[in-house]
Amino acid sequence: MDLTQGTQEEKRARAKKTMLWFGIGSLIMSFSALISAFIVSSKQRRDKDWLSNYELPDAFFISVGIILLSSLTFILAKRALKLKNRQMTTIWLLTTLALGLAFVFSQFVGFGQIIEAGHYFTGPTSNITMSYIYVIAGLHIGHVIVGLICIIVVIYNHFKQKYNSNNMLGLELAANFWHFVDLLWLVLFLFLYFFSDRI
Secondary structure (H helix, E strand, C coil): CCCCCCCHHHHHHHHHHHHHHHHHHHHHHHHHHHHHHHHHHHHHCCCCCCCCCCCCCHHHHHHHHHHHHHHHHHHHHHHHHHCCCHHHHHHHHHHHHHHHHHHHHHHHHHHHHHHHCCCCCCCCCCCHHHHHHHHHHHHHHHHHHHHHHHHHHHHHHHHCCCCECCECHHHHHHHHHHHHHHHHHHHHHHHHHHHCCCC
16 A cells, blocks of 8 residues: 555554554564563573462453453444444443553552462562563553553543544544553463463
8 A cells, every 4th residue: 555645634544553553563572572581581490489380360360351341342432433423432432441440450459469479579579480470461551551541532532522433543543552452461361371380
């Protein structure tokens, strides 16, 4: 596709979408590097500093369902906007925001459960395995917070009636990023779950 063709508005839309995909690509590489470091460390440190049969906190399991449900509500919000149903668009956007906040809360509950199990991020009771899990989940939370900010901006613009069935670029960009961070957590969770030696 020639990015130079079309109206100025179409060119700006393509440019923004391209920038988003470049950003997502860089995030994929970053988390891939972190997962690779986790794997390499596990092979090199089969000692007391590496916990090979760790248990993920129960809250992390709940968070998977919450964030996947939030992707569904964002899809429903977009569909409602296409059908020119502004009231349902508002409801689904606010529901997505609430689920995103619930996800962040569940993650911090999960951190609390890890601490209750005696695993701290640093200090004499810490180990490399759980420190990696803190870092992986913590970095993901950071990107979820970015996604939540995007959703808040979308909700604000929606109330300002900046979107309609023919103009929903901002909502689409936010939705694509949100679906990415949702899928990212599912992949990270499954990796951490099945990597444990207890499986």
